[in-house]
Amino acid sequence: MKALMYYGKENVRIEDVPEPELRPGTIKIHPAFTGICGGDLHLYYDGEESGSNSKDKPHPLSGETLPIVFGHEMSGTIEAIADDVETDMKVGDPVVVESEMACGHCPACKAGNYNDCEVMGFIGVNGWGGGLSEHIVVDARRVYPIGDIPLDQAAMIEPFAVGYHAIRLVDVQPGQTALVGGAGPIGLLLGVILKAKGLKVIMSEISQARKDKALDSHAADVVIDPTKDDLLERVKEETDGKGADVAFDSVGAESVVHQLLSALKAQGHLIIVALHVRPVTMNLTKEMGFGEKFMGGSMGYANDHADAIKLIQDRHIDLSTFITDRIKVEDIVEKGFRPLHEDAEHHIKILVEM
Template sequence: MSVHGWHLSGVSQPDSVVVVGIGNIGLLAVLVAKAKGAKQIIAVGKYAPRQELAQRYGASLVLSPDDPKLAEYILERTDGLGAELVLEAAGTPSSLRMAVESARKGGKIVVLGVFHEDVSLDYRHILMTEKQIMGSIIYQREDFADAIDILGAGAVDLTHHVTSEVPLRDIVTQGFLPLSESKAEHIKIQVMPQT
């Protein structure tokens, strides 16, 4: 999904990328932005283990969404302009509003997160600043080759991305429940069918 979102944006080697939400998809979006030559990557997300992983994947700055100076920090790091590209990967109303605020005039916002409720945005602001918002769902066949190239380059160690392995027979108790109850501890839980 992160590679597909990047392709949809149409940007290449942007000066600045903001990734809002650093769960599985957001962390991979940081990795893709780094592999595609983004000069500066700012990741926004909760939970220290994920923040550390975002830095390991190439984020030059990691911020908490709860920081009252978040918008100020992003503007500081982007010479007062905002980001050329924002990848929204959290799927919450506040994260989408944050993504719109983080983009520069004429900037692009690609929505990777899945929303479970309606979101209200200041359309006048979007209109007056000519920001572009596009949705991205799943991936296309051609995205696979690019993803394989990125991972095959070996620039990043993905062993910390899978935070647990569970046998198929224990998928509910050792997989779904821990993942839903301990978001701070888990990113991706791998199911091992043969065990």
């Protein structure tokens, strides 16, 4: 079969590879669409140091070294189901794949928090196949039916679940105000989910194109450019002087962390969703002690896909507004990686077809 293989920095190739075989407990899927995410860009432009396996070092769960089949944000249709799998799903059903890999034995996994696995990885990043192939075989427990959600929109359920999990970490209530730092793909999805849960959403963003997208897509009620307005004062104006109840960092910049903390109400929560590649320097007493503010991290998802899919269906959430292009796999560098890397302001999610 054809598959896009990731060899390392700026090195991906479409190759003929062995077609995966159905095994006990698994489902075989024909991928339809695979999204390109920020992690994929880091791998392509920065190289294998962004992942946890290399040409010489196998991933502890997959046992695979580079090259690996690329792509983890995938949707597709079922081609075959192993005889021992008990499921209501059937051949031809549209589905998505939960791509996290976990050992199942470490303390976090045993507690049900497999997204915090000590050796966590991702299908399509660390092995076990990937969405940028003609066929993939995965454990049945990783496959979720999507009903009438279009397959292209369904490829966004994986990052949608990332946002859903981050929000689930705090007790958000209808009528509260949430402050989201950044109107990139995850920030916009955070806004959509928060609004679906009845919160007022204020978004902080400096890019004009992304400010427009946040408002046009109804992911935010108010968008503030912190380079032009005082974020703290504007948030106070929007909250009768109280401050935001919760905040989410989807940018990964130190300045944004400080801004979000300052705009939180007393005993408010800040959740770090973004990946920070540099350390953040903080005055913990000044920024968190005074006001008894709380800060926590969010990583991936765990037991979130089914609820995330249900929310999309129940609230008739249209994710197509965030799809900025659909491309063929042979164009992934020129029409996928390059525009996302060089012109991220005007792209949210680019989907790839085999």
